[in-house]
Amino acid sequence: MRSIAEGRAFGRVNLLGEHLDYNNGCVFPLQINRSIKVKTSRIADKKIIEITSDYFNQTITTSNINNKNNNWSDYVIGCCFVANEFKSIQTYGLSFTIHSDLPIGVGLSSSAAVCIATLRSIFNFFDIEIKNNDLVLLAQKVEQDFVGVGGGIMDQFVSVYGNQKQALFLNTANNSYELINIPSDYSFLIVNSGIKRELSSSLFNERKQECYNAASKLNIKFLCDLNQINNKYKSILTENEFKRCIHVVLENNRTKQARTSLLNNDMGQFGKLMTESHHSLKDNYEVSSKELDFLVETCIANGALGAKLTGAGFGGAIVTLIQNDFIEGLKEYILKNYSSAKFI
Numbered sequence: 001m002r003s004i005a006e007g008r009a010f011g012r013v014n015l016l017g018e019h020l021d022y023n024n025g026c027v028f029p030l031q032i033n034r035s036i037k038v039k040t041s042r043i044a045d046k047k048i049i050e051i052t053s054d055y056f057n058q059t060i061t062t063s064n065i066n067n068k069n070n071n072w073s074d075y076v077i078g079c080c081f082v083a084n085e086f087k088s089i090q091t092y093g094l095s096f097t098i099h100s101d102l103p104i105g106v107g108l109s110s111s112a113a114v115c116i117a118t119l120r121s122i123f124n125f126f127d128i129e130i131k132n133n134d135l136v137l138l139a140q141k142v143e144q145d146f147v148g149v150g151g152g153i154m155d156q157f158v159s160v161y162g163n164q165k166q167a168l169f170l171n172t173a174n175n176s177y178e179l180i181n182i183p184s185d186y187s188f189l190i191v192n193s194g195i196k197r198e199l200s201s202s203l204f205n206e207r208k209q210e211c212y213n214a215a216s217k218l219n220i221k222f223l224c225d226l227n228q229i230n231n232k233y234k235s236i237l238t239e240n241e242f243k244r245c246i247h248v249v250l251e252n253n254r255t256k257q258a259r260t261s262l263l264n265n266d267m268g269q270f271g272k273l274m275t276e277s278h279h280s281l282k283d284n285y286e287v288s289s290k291e292l293d294f295l296v297e298t299c300i301a302n303g304a305l306g307a308k309l310t311g312a313g314f315g316g317a318i319v320t321l322i323q324n325d326f327i328e329g330l331k332e333y334i335l336k337n338y339s340s341a342k343f344i
Contacts, residue, residue, distance in 0.1 A: 008035055008038075010031045010162075011031070015030055016028040016308075018310070031164045035117075038076075040096055107317050109158075111149070140152075186322070189299075191319075192343075195289060197315035210241050210244045211248060218237075227253070289314070
């Protein structure tokens with residue numbers, strides 16, 4: 001056991017494959033150079049856990065890791081809970097200090113990053129080695145079972161296995177993955193709309209349930225078991241379920257096509273697929289917003305090869321593919337027309 005320990009995890013941007021990880025599909029995230037660091041140390045009171053965040057400028061204490069506070073601290077409390085379940089680790093009497101330069105609530109996987117960073121800090125503090133796969137699964141368990149946000153495994157997976165120079169193509173049906181180089185003369189620029197979202201209070205879980213309902217009616221386990229859409233599904237599914245099905249099936253195909261495009265350095269085609277993804281997220285999955293749509297359209301009209309919302313939607317950020325030579329010009333144009341935009 002150490003007197004002090006740290007853990008760090010990076011956020012991510014999802015390039016394609018939105019809302020597919022809980023549908024057993026293919027996703028294409030990329031780590032970004034923004035992270036969350038968690039420092040663990042001892043405190044005098046052995047009956048509580050103390051959690052401090054510089055982002056929220058707040059300290060929260062709890063004496064029961066079995067219960068949620070229904071705020072940002074639940075991700076750390078949940079990590080203490082699953083660590084205790086996994087290795088009988090007693091975290092009472094510990095202080096967790098969180099430092100973040102990763103924007104929260106904009107679709108860049110801050111929740112997964114704080115879970116991975118906290119778990120790493122806990123296991124480092126107690127000098128316990130943990131396998132990467134166990135780290136991914138424990139972090140996912142915190143979000144799904146403790147916090148109650150029903151996402152898939154993508155965010156945790158790329159935080160552990162990804163890097164910032166290669167996109168991670170992940171098939172969530174079997175967790176096979178491939179790291180693919182990004183041409184050095186292109187960049188994925190992230191633009192924060194300034195519209196914050198809260199997944200646990202959004203329509204995220206409703207969308208997930210609609211997908212599961214549709215899969216059940218079609219006698220398949222997951223919508224990504226399908227390769228194409230049949231119009232006869234209209235008579236089986238509700239209108240919303242059919243629209244969700246269209247997005248999931250075609251988005252899975254787009255993500256596979258994007259893998260081939262990146263392997264072939266065909267960035268024009270990659271960008272086109274990104275834009276098609278956004279239109280589907282807007283029209284079929286209905287998770288976009290007027291602000292996100294405006295930013296996407298602005299980027300495409302001013303030099304970007306493609307753009308889309310990233311993350312779950314309902315606000316947050318977009319990601320756009322652009323040649324490096326045109327980045328500054330695009331930034332300048334965006335700020336003239338959307339002054340609250342922030343670049344990540």
